[in-house]
Amino acid sequence: MLKSLIKIRNSIFGFFYRNVFKKIFFLFDAENVHDFFTVTGKILGSNFITRGLTCFFFNNPDQKILNQKIHGIHFKNPFGLSAGFDKNAELTKIIPEVGFGFEEIGSITGEYCTGNAKPRLWRLIKSQALVVYYGLKNDGCEKISARLKDRKFKIPIGVNVAKTNCKNTTTTEEGIADYVKAYRHFLHIGDYFTINISCPNTFGGEPFHDGEKLDKLFTALGKYPTKKPIFIKISPDLSDSQIDDIIKISKKHHVSGFICTNLTKKRENLKIVDEKVPTNGGISGKAVEDLANKMIANIYKKTKGKFTIIGCGGVFSAADAYKKIRLGASLIELITGMIFQGPQLISEMNLELAELLKKDGFKNIQEAIGIDIN
């Protein structure tokens, strides 16, 4: 009964979002709309009345079939907000009320950074994708960690750490020092770390895709031990040999898994159907979905499921998420799907994923992970 009412609520909200609200939001500059949602989310998260109302409109019941314990962390459902939406960790109080099972904040860098020059966020409406050229704008590790100090979170929080986008972090040593600074500030905040080595929009490129440099980075991070799991966020554009190198280095260090994937830089992509595509920036959404799925399956197979995979890229429905799970992902992250389909998507996916799992005879989501990989 409750589930049927929630489904009706979701379809009404989804209808209005797609046919009215989205049409209005999409008239405005994408970054301004992003900023508007950040301010709105901060206000909604600021007191128990607006948090309760948000929960009433968007949340969904806890379903045992979606519960998982991964590296000692309890996830009530597998859907997480991906890094880049809540760059400065201002939405941690409202995100649980939208139905997410976890949230990744950041990317957070050693120094604060204003990012690249505007405009730096565009929509590819026909391709159901975004072009992102923010260049890691964020308040920096000192300010953000101070904001979160002693905060108790309702859902697991991942801290996504990257190196500051500036001239002063281009040598390997400077880059590592910057990562280490941000990482150290969060040793006692949040539930897991993500080391983002794949931001496509930064000064000096993505040097830590190189095995030798990655090894040095993890050796430096290893001087500050943590019990928290550490994930590496990788690009969908890596070659097979680069993946092999990253896996090899990961086996040597305290790495629990991978986030597959970040944005794609490549423009020659059959899923990109818009006529005009900005030359700068990485592309999200449907343009990255197949690339991410291929990466999930590849890594799951190569590592025989020994590393935890967080699948990310182009998830617009429960069926999209289920596909990633069956290819080897234990958890799912998204941003673009929520922007194109509406915030009720999280509740819809929770209900529908549980149904898909039951239909295939699974008692818990963990039984389905990697089932399509032999």
Ligand SMILES: Cc1cc2nc3c(=O)[nH]c(=O)nc-3n(C[C@H](O)[C@H](O)[C@H](O)COP(=O)(O)O)c2cc1C
């Ligand atoms: C607006 C925006 C900003 C992003 N910023 C970051 C970031 O700061 N750090 C990061 O690791 N990924 C960032 N990403 C990449 C996403 O976390 C995600 O990997 C990618 O968008 C694919 O997922 P999606 O198709 O569900 O959006 C950003 C994506 C978007 C759309």
